[in-house]
Amino acid sequence: MKEVKVGVVGCGTVGTGVCRILIEKQNLIESRIGASIKLKYAADIDTETDRGIHFDKNVFVKDAFQVVDDPEVDIVVELIGGNTIAKDLMLKAIEKGKHVVTANKALLAEEGKGLFYSASEKGVAIAFEASIGGCIPIVKTIRESLVGNSIKSITGILNGTCNYILTKIEDEGLSFEDALAMAQDNGFAEADPTLDIEGGDTAHKICLLSTLSYGTGVDLSDVYVEGITGITPLDIEFAKEFGYKIKLLAISKAQDTCNAVRVHPAMISYDNPLSSVNGSLNAISVVGDATGEIVLYGYGAGMMPTASAVISDVVDIARDLVSGAMNRLAFSFPPVCTPSVLPINELTTNYYFRFSAADKPGVLSTIAGVLGRYGISIKSVHQKGRKSKGPVPIVMLTHKARERDVRQAISEIDSLDVIDSKTVIIRIESDQEEQE
Amino acid sequence: MKEVKVGVVGCGTVGTGVCRILIEKQNLIESRIGASIKLKYAADIDTETDRGIHFDKNVFVKDAFQVVDDPEVDIVVELIGGNTIAKDLMLKAIEKGKHVVTANKALLAEEGKGLFYSASEKGVAIAFEASIGGCIPIVKTIRESLVGNSIKSITGILNGTCNYILTKIEDEGLSFEDALAMAQDNGFAEADPTLDIEGGDTAHKICLLSTLSYGTGVDLSDVYVEGITGITPLDIEFAKEFGYKIKLLAISKAQDTCNAVRVHPAMISYDNPLSSVNGSLNAISVVGDATGEIVLYGYGAGMMPTASAVISDVVDIARDLVSGAMNRLAFSFPPVCTPSVLPINELTTNYYFRFSAADKPGVLSTIAGVLGRYGISIKSVHQKGRKSKGPVPIVMLTHKARERDVRQAISEIDSLDVIDSKTVIIRIESDQEEQE
Numbered sequence: 038m039k040e041v042k043v044g045v046v047g048c049g050t051v052g053t054g055v056c057r058i059l060i061e062k063q064n065l066i067e068s069r070i071g072a073s074i075k076l077k078y079a080a081d082i083d084t085e086t087d088r089g090i091h092f093d094k095n096v097f098v099k100d101a102f103q104v105v106d107d108p109e110v111d112i113v114v115e116l117i118g119g120n121t122i123a124k125d126l127m128l129k130a131i132e133k134g135k136h137v138v139t140a141n142k143a144l145l146a147e148e149g150k151g152l153f154y155s156a157s158e159k160g161v162a163i164a165f166e167a168s169i170g171g172c173i174p175i176v177k178t179i180r181e182s183l184v185g186n187s188i189k190s191i192t193g194i195l196n197g198t199c200n201y202i203l204t205k206i207e208d209e210g211l212s213f214e215d216a217l218a219m220a221q222d223n224g225f226a227e228a229d230p231t232l233d234i235e236g237g238d239t240a241h242k243i244c245l246l247s248t249l250s251y252g253t254g255v256d257l258s259d260v261y262v263e264g265i266t267g268i269t270p271l272d273i274e275f276a277k278e279f280g281y282k283i284k285l286l287a288i289s290k291a292q293d294t295c296n297a298v299r300v301h302p303a304m305i306s307y308d309n310p311l312s313s314v315n316g317s318l319n320a321i322s323v324v325g326d327a328t329g330e331i332v333l334y335g336y337g338a339g340m341m342p343t344a345s346a347v348i349s350d351v352v353d354i355a356r357d358l359v360s361g362a363m364n365r366l367a368f369s370f371p372p373v374c375t376p377s378v379l380p381i382n383e384l385t386t387n388y389y390f391r392f393s394a395a396d397k398p399g400v401l402s403t404i405a406g407v408l409g410r411y412g413i414s415i416k417s418v419h420q421k422g423r424k425s426k427g428p429v430p431i432v433m434l435t436h437k438a439r440e441r442d443v444r445q446a447i448s449e450i451d452s453l454d455v456i457d458s459k460t461v462i463i464r465i466e467s468d469q470e471e472q473e
Numbered sequence: 474m475k476e477v478k479v480g481v482v483g484c485g486t487v488g489t490g491v492c493r494i495l496i497e498k499q500n501l502i503e504s505r506i507g508a509s510i511k512l513k514y515a516a517d518i519d520t521e522t523d524r525g526i527h528f529d530k531n532v533f534v535k536d537a538f539q540v541v542d543d544p545e546v547d548i549v550v551e552l553i554g555g556n557t558i559a560k561d562l563m564l565k566a567i568e569k570g571k572h573v574v575t576a577n578k579a580l581l582a583e584e585g586k587g588l589f590y591s592a593s594e595k596g597v598a599i600a601f602e603a604s605i606g607g608c609i610p611i612v613k614t615i616r617e618s619l620v621g622n623s624i625k626s627i628t629g630i631l632n633g634t635c636n637y638i639l640t641k642i643e644d645e646g647l648s649f650e651d652a653l654a655m656a657q658d659n660g661f662a663e664a665d666p667t668l669d670i671e672g673g674d675t676a677h678k679i680c681l682l683s684t685l686s687y688g689t690g691v692d693l694s695d696v697y698v699e700g701i702t703g704i705t706p707l708d709i710e711f712a713k714e715f716g717y718k719i720k721l722l723a724i725s726k727a728q729d730t731c732n733a734v735r736v737h738p739a740m741i742s743y744d745n746p747l748s749s750v751n752g753s754l755n756a757i758s759v760v761g762d763a764t765g766e767i768v769l770y771g772y773g774a775g776m777m778p779t780a781s782a783v784i785s786d787v788v789d790i791a792r793d794l795v796s797g798a799m800n801r802l803a804f805s806f807p808p809v810c811t812p813s814v815l816p817i818n819e820l821t822t823n824y825y826f827r828f829s830a831a832d833k834p835g836v837l838s839t840i841a842g843v844l845g846r847y848g849i850s851i852k853s854v855h856q857k858g859r860k861s862k863g864p865v866p867i868v869m870l871t872h873k874a875r876e877r878d879v880r881q882a883i884s885e886i887d888s889l890d891v892i893d894s895k896t897v898i899i900r901i902e903s904d905q906e907e908q909e
Contacts, residue, residue, distance in 0.1 A: 058621045058763060068688065069620055071800075166618070172764035174610070174618035182602070182610035184505055185494045185784030252504065310770060313749065327494060327781035328608035328771060334746060335767035345763035348621030362798035364507075 040073040041355040044104035046126060047116035048081035048097075051140060051167070053088045054344030055114060059351075060090060070352060072359040078104040105130045112354050114347060115139040124148060127163070131155045136358075138350040140167035140343060143232075146241035146257050149248070160364055162357075164350035169242045170195060170319045172342035173335045174349070179249050179323060180366065186325030188250035190290040192466070195242045197317035197337045198233035199265050199285040201225045203273075203302075204315045207282070210270045225317050235264035236285065236300040243287035247298050250323075251291055255298055259378035263301035272391060272461055275419065275432050276304050279389075282312040286466060297379040303466040304389055310334075382441040387416075387465040390435070392450065393428040393457040400455045401431065411446040413438040428457035434465070476509040477791040480540035482562060483552035484517035484533075487576060487603070489524045490780025491550060495787075496526060506788060508795040514540040541566045548790050550783060551575040560584060563599070567591045572794075574786040576603035576779060579668075582677035582693050585684070596800055598793075600786035605678045606631060606755045608778035609771045610785070615685050615759060616802065622761030624686035626726040628902070631678045633753035633773045634669035635701050635721040637661045639709075639738075640751045643718070646706045661753050671700035672721065672736040679723035683734050686759075687727055691734055695814035699737035708827060708897055711855065711868050712740050715825075718748040722902060733815040739902040740825055746770075818877040823852075823901040826871070828886065829864040829893040836891045837867065843889075847882040849874040864893035870901070 043059065045052050059066075059076040067073050079092060080101045101117070104110055105126060113130040115137055117123040123141055130137050137156070139145070145152065145165055156163045166176045170193070179188065194200050198220055205216040217234065220226035232238045240262045247255040265285050276283050281304035290297045305312050310332045314320040319337025324330050336342035357365050394400045401418065408415060414436040421430055435443075447460050479495065481488050495502075495512040503509050515528060516537045537553070540546055541562060549566040551573055553559040559577055566573050573592070575581070581588065581601055592599045602612045606629070615624065630636050634656055641652040653670065656662035668674045676698045683691040701721050712719050717740035726733040741748050746768045750756040755773025760766050772778035793801050830836045837854070844851060850872040857866055871879075883896050 054763070062621055062623075065623065066621060172618075172761075172767060174614050174767075177613065177618055178610050180505075181789065182608075182613055182785045183781065184502060184788045185498055185781050187498075187501065310749070313746070325608075325781060327490070327777040327784075329778060331608060331610075331769070331771035333767070333769055336765050341763040342765060345619065345621050345761060348763075349618045352620045353617065356801050357796070357798065360793070360798035360801040362793065362796035362801060365792050365796040365798060365801075 038067070038071070038073050039359045040075055041111050041358050042075050042077040042109050043112045043114060043351055044078035044080065044107070044110040045076065045114040045116060046080045046101040046104050047118065048079045048088060049116065050340045051343045051347065052079065052081070052114070052116040053090065054340040055116070055347045056088070056090055056092070058344055058348050066352065070356055070359070072355060074351065074355050077107070077110055080104050101126055102129070105133060105135070108133070110135060111358060112136045112138060112351055114351065115141060116347070118143070120144045120147060124152075127152060128155060131159050131161055131163075134159055134161060136162045136164070136354045138164045138167075138347055138354070140165070140347060142168035142238070142241040142245060146244045149245070150254065162354055162366065164354060165245070166350050167343050167346035169245060170321055170333070171335065171337040171339060172345045173319055173321060173333045173337065174346070175246065175321050175323075175333055176249065177349070178331070178333060179246065183323065183325045183328060186327045188291060189324040189326055191243070191246050191250060191287070191321065191323050192311065193243065193246070193287045193321040194284050194311055194314050194319055195287050195321070195337065196233050196239045196285060197319060198226045198230060199239070200314065200319070201317045202234070203265060203268065203283060203285065206268060206270055207273050212270065213266060213268055234266055236262040239285060239287045239300045243289050243298055243300060246287075247289040247296060250289070251296060253296070255296065255378060259298070261299040261301065261381035265302050267461065268302055269461070271430060272389075272463060275389070275391065278419070279304070279434065280307055281305060281465065282307065283463065284311060284314075286311070288466065292379060295377045295379050297384065299381060299384070301464060303464050305466050382444070384440040385437050386440075387467055388435045388438055388443055389463040389465055390433045390447065391461040392431045392433070393460070394431050395455040395457065396429045397455060403453065403455065404431070404450055407446050407450050411442040413442055413446055474503070474507070474509050475795045476511055477547050477794050478511050478513040478545050479548045479550060479787055480514035480516065480543065480546040481512065481550040481552065482516045482537040482540050483554065484515045484524060485552065486776045487779045487783065488515065488517070488550070488552040489526065490776040491552070491783045492524070492526055492528070494780055494784050502788060506792055506795070508791060510787065510791050513543070513546055516540050537562055538565070541569060541571070544569070546571060547794060548572045548574060548787055550787065551577060552783070554579070556580045556583060560588075563588060564591060567595050567597055567599075570595055570597060572598045572600070572790045574600045574603075574783055574790070576601070576783060578604035578674070578677040578681060582680045585681070586690065598790055598802065600790060601681070602786050603779050603782035605681060606757055606769070607771065607773040607775065608781045609755055609757060609769045609773065610782070611682065611757050611759075611769055612685065613785070614767070614769060615682065619759065619761045619764060622763045624727060625760040625762055627679070627682050627686060627723070627757065627759050628747065629679065629682070629723045629757040630720055630747055630750050630755055631723050631757070631773065632669050632675045632721060633755060634662045634666060635675070636750065636755070637753045638670070639701060639704065639719060639721065642704060642706055643709045648706065649702060649704055670702055672698040675721060675723045675736045679725050679734055679736060682723075683725040683732060686725070687732055689732070691732065691814060695734070697735040697737065697817035701738050703897065704738055705897070707866060708825075708899060711825070711827065714855070715740070715870065716743055717741060717901065718743065719899065720747060720750075722747075724902065728815060731813045731815050733820065735817060735820070737900060739900050741902050818880070820876040821873050822876075823903055824871045824874055824879055825899040825901055826869045826883065827897040828867045828869070829896070830867050831891040831893065832865045833891060839889065839891065840867070840886055843882050843886050847878040849878055849882055
């Protein structure tokens with residue numbers, strides 16, 4: 038029986054899960070693919086901590102480059118993360134003709150162009166199913182199952198930390214800060230949660246998915262990114278009254294001359310299948326021109342779900358090696374063409390505004406007057422019970438408006454004396470908009 | 474550029490969609506896979522009806538066997554359906570060393586063993602993504618994405634006709650007969666809907682999925698199958714009161730010594746992601762031991778969604794041919810082992826009973842007495858407003874009970890004088906049960 042040799046570098050949570058599957062499921066995988074996949078190395082600077090795994094002799098090593106240097110290793114699984122040593126290691130593995138499997142979305146979103154180019158030159162694969170949506174098979178679905186489709190849009194809940202926090206704010210009325218602290222206590226958020234809560238992680242993922250879907254590069258710096266730190270229980274409560282949930286969405290739409298790619302909190306109606314995705318779960322909706330909407334849903338993070346996705350990539354490459362396939366799934370950068378990304382100012386959508394205004398006569402007409410001057414048409418106005426003192430929240434939902442006009446109008450409104458604090462703006466992602 | 478030649482036999486709805494994608498998306502697919510896929514034939518006994526497609530000269534032919542006999546054809550797409558000519562054609566294609574793509578679940582569920590054996594002998598593929606769940610990539614997900622998982626269970630809404638009918642009964646309070654007529658009028662049900670509404674089509678699909686998941690054969694004749702013809706608006710109304718929806722489910726669970734595979738209407742709670750799958754949509758939940766639950770959702774039928782799945786299989790095989798892969802994805806029959814399927818009598822689950830009983834004192838205690846004698850424990854009893862005359866519905870929900878006991882008890886109850894008509898039995902698929 039043919040044997041494929043794998044080296045895992047980075048034996049943290051996911052790496053440990055990968056090693057566990059390779060060891061515990063060796064016979065199962067062998068029976069399924071007709072070849073043997075052998076864990077030749079698991080490398081980590083920390084070889085002291087017990088991983089609860091019995092490694093064969095000489096498997097668990099300290100030096101990641103020992104793995105890359107061994108000519109017997111066919112596939113390097115990079116699970117170190119970050120973009121310093123991980124990048125060097127990946128480039129060296131490629132140079133030595135090894136295939137690479139990674140979950141490193143940050144590195145691929147930022148440096149993918151060069152890495153994929155090197156891999157393509159060397160005729161090796163960089164596989165990255167585990168980098169987006171944990172165990173959800175979104176890369177495979179877009180690249181293989183939807184290969185006969187022009188992809189029209191992708192909409193995803195791609196960050197479990199943010200979704201956990203938003204669910205906690207909604208279910209328990211917590212403030213953002215308290216919900217974040219709870220996420221950290223329960224292991225759903227990092228000590229430094231910036232990359233998650235500010236939307237950066239979601240942006241990395243939607244860049245990769247957009248590039249896959251359209252066959253065109255999407256520069257991370259062109260993507261509008263807004264995180265969830267400004268979301269309050271009050272806005273979630275208002276959203277509920279209108280039949281909406283607030284989710285941090287990654288949205289990517291193919292348009293005639295450019296693609297619209299953006300990350301921000303958005304209101305979506307209860308009818309939208311993404312609205313019922315709660316806690317740390319992820320979900321991705323893809324609209325193909327032949328398939329219509331497909332939604333995939335599952336655990337977007339965690340040891341075993343992410344390890345499962347890594348294993349699927351390892352097995353795919355093993356199947357190639359064993360069957361003699363060469364460059365079976367080309368993933369070419371630079372892309373066929375690089376259309377521009379729609380600047381956020383050009384976006385047209387529905388908006389939710391929450392103004393904090395003095396409770397005085399004439400305030401509403403002043404606000405409405407400014408909006409009117411910028412051509413922003415109000416669909417409905419909502420005001421919650423008056424306080425005896427201090428500002429009151431005034432909520433407005435708009436008809437379709439252009440982001441540029443919205444920003445200018447709101448900036449003008451926010452400078453009015455009667456406005457107490459910065460107006461909250463949340464975009465509404467409606468199904469009608471999809472059909473525009 | 475390498476070229477792969479495809480012959481489509483059966484140019485009905487799906488076949489037309491396949492031809493359309495192969496022609497209209499030729500350049501797109503070429504750019505994605507680095508090879509050209511050419512539609513060499515579209516065969517159908519009816520070459521008169523306009524398909525709205527411009528075929529090149531000599532492409533649109535009458536004789537399906539001309540396609541199979543042409544040594545230039547690499548892949549035969551069988552979309553005739555049924556198990557007579559389709560089987561002969563498939564066997565002949567295999568014998569001539571051609572790969573086969575099909576959407577024919579009936580043929581594969583009934584004759585798969587022999588067909589896969591022949592294909593394996595000849596080193597060719599039989600690909601069947603389009604046979605289950607339309608465009609939902611369930612075959613690929615189970616076979617490739619979950620390759621590192623032991624599959625614990627599959628639960629699916631796999632028949633769009635049934636789901637459409639159940640949704641209509643629920644939303645509009647129609648009788649089964651009226652909802653079926655509406656489905657037929659709107660093109661969601663065949664003139665002879667037996668295979669759909671009696672659960673046979675769903676059974677074909679869950680047999681294939683179980684075989685794929687467990688690597689063990691599941692005989693269609695071992696699968697318990699119950700359709701939706703007995704579902705009434707009254708039962709759907711009761712279900713709603715208890716927080717349940719009624720769906721025709723295909724359920725397959727890996728158990729220690731055998732697999733439980735069954736098809737029947739079931740009540741599922743609103744928390745279950747399958748409960749919000751309405752109309753002609755399909756959805757499949759798969760639980761892997763590493764991934765936990767993954768849910769895939771999309772159009773389970775229709776011209777373009779099904780054609781999209783066919784194309785994904787065609788492209789997969791084309792990628793193999795172009796990259797020089799041999800037997801990359803083996804699908805071996807006979808299976809590794811054939812455990813028995815759990816007889817339905819051994820099932821343990823929660824039940825909903827609706828008795829039509831005379832409105833007399835003592836009836837309830839008589840029914841409860843019989844249930845008690847069979848060890849069936851009642852969780853709650855519900856009775857709707859009394860009629861002045863005639864039988865009244867008495868609904869009971871049970872704790873876990875064994876199907877054999879239930880059948881015997883209900884048969885005894887149904888023979889009582891006070892019982893007006895056959896008792897309605899609907900199984901409740903609870904999430905707790907999953908964890909047993």
